[in-house]
Amino acid sequence: MQLKSIPKGVIVWCQPSAAQLTVDSFTVEHWQAKDAVVGQSKGRYTTWFVQTGTEHLKQQWVLRHYWRGGLMEKFSRDAYVYTGLARTRAYTELALLDLLYQEGFAVPNPIAAKIERFGLWYRADIIIERVAGAKDLVAYLANQPLSDANWFSLGETIAKFHLRGVYHADLNAKNILISGESFSLIDFDRGEIRLPNKQWQQANLQRLLRSFNKEQTKQPALPFTTENWQQLLLGYQTLNSIGL
Numbered sequence: 269m270q271l272k273s274i275p276k277g278v279i280v281w282c283q284p285s286a287a288q289l290t291v292d293s294f295t296v297e298h299w300q301a302k303d304a305v306v307g308q309s310k311g312r313y314t315t316w317f318v319q320t321g322t323e324h325l326k327q328q329w330v331l332r333h334y335w336r337g338g339l340m341e342k343f344s345r346d347a348y349v350y351t352g353l354a355r356t357r358a359y360t361e362l363a364l365l366d367l368l369y370q371e372g373f374a375v376p377n378p379i380a381a382k383i384e385r386f387g388l389w390y391r392a393d394i395i396i397e398r399v400a401g402a403k404d405l406v407a408y409l410a411n412q413p414l415s416d417a418n419w420f421s422l423g424e425t426i427a428k429f430h431l432r433g434v435y436h437a438d439l440n441a442k443n444i445l446i447s448g449e450s451f452s453l454i455d456f457d458r459g460e461i462r463l464p465n466k467q468w469q470q471a472n473l474q475r476l477l478r479s480f481n482k483e484q485t486k487q488p489a490l491p492f493t494t495e496n497w498q499q500l501l502l503g504y505q506t507l508n509s510i511g512l
Contacts, residue, residue, distance in 0.1 A: 269366060277384035280359055282366045285321070286380035286395070294382040294393040296331065309404075311442070312337070317398055328398040329379055334358060334391070334457070347389040356383045358392035361456050365396065368434065374425060374452040399452050402445035406483050406490070409441075413491035416499045418449065423503025425451045426476075430469045431508065435462045439472050440479035473504070 272279045274291050281287060292298040299305050299318040306328060307317035316331040334357050335346050353359055358381035365378035377397035384391050408414075414422075422444070429436065436443070437458035445452040462468060477497060484490045 269363060274382070274384070276386060277382065277390065278353065279380060279382050280362055281380035282362065282378045283380070285327070289380050289382075289395075291382065291384070294331065294395070299331070328400075330376070330396050330398050331393065332396075333393050344389075346391050347386075348392070350385055350388060350390040353383060356390060356392055357457055358383050358394050361394060361459065364434075364456050364459050364461070367461075368432075368456075371432075373429065373432070373434075374450065375456070376452065376454055396454075399445050399447055399454075402447035402452065404442045405444040405446055405451075406441045406487075408446050409483075409490050409492065410487060414446075414496065416496075418446075419496050419499035420503035420506075421449065422451050423500040423505075424507045425453070426473070426500075427504045427507035429453065430464060430472070430504075433461045433464045435460050435468060436472060439476045441476065441483055442479070473501075 269280050269282050270287070272281070272287075279286075279289055279291070281289065296305065296316045296318075299316065304319045305316055306319050309315040309317070313333065313335045318329050318331055319326060320329055321327045333346065334348070336344060336348075348357065350356070354363075362378050362381045365375055368375045369377055376399055379395040379397055381392060381394045426439075436453060436456065438455060439453070443453060443455045445454055480492045480497070484492055
């Protein structure tokens with residue numbers, strides 16, 4: 269990854285296409301002025317989809333600001349204590365994505381991040397490439413079910429990450445994308461590489477199961493059953509028994 273100094277901080281980038289990014293490039297207002305905002309995703313906060321590139325080589329990027337959650341949100345919505353660049357949430361997420369993407373894992377192509385300091389604190393933003401033609405799994409299931417083969421494949425996908433030691437801090441149904449027959453994982457904030465062990469791996473899976481159940485309470489018709497979960501586990505366990 270490469271660094272560019274900015275007032276009170278840095279821009280970090282992985283792709284040559286990001287070398288000319290400025291501080292303003294990490295604001296939605298910058299892209300709105302270019303009429304380049306092509307969509308958004310709303311959760312607790314909004315993530316923006318923007319169009320970039322030339323007429324012959326266009327890309328869609330995802331722009332996301334780092335917001336606090338939980339109890340700390342009551343004290344500050346987006347300020348974090350600065351203890352070094354390599355420990356900022358944006359830098360660590362970008363570095364993890366860069367590693368996994370280079371190794372061929374099903375993650376978005378990382379583009380750049382901005383870390384801006386003020387006193388003992390920092391705020392941060394990240395840009396990644398949008399996965400073409402993908403929907404989050406909840407949005408997909410709202411319109412159609414997955415086949416048994418799809419659930420099995422999803423289990424295999426998760427197992428590949430776990431065998432590599434990839435810990436996803438928020439493995440939930442909305443952080444899984446489906447495009448065609450393929451799955452990708454997104455949002456690796458607070459993710460890391462760990463020594464593989466069943467304790468955190470099973471906790472990861474249980475978190476995912478809770479998210480499916482939670483989404484089904486919101487949408488009772490959402491096609492998710494015990495049999496679907498068992499197919500996912502079968503795919504996961506099959507690949508785990510073989511290894512990579």
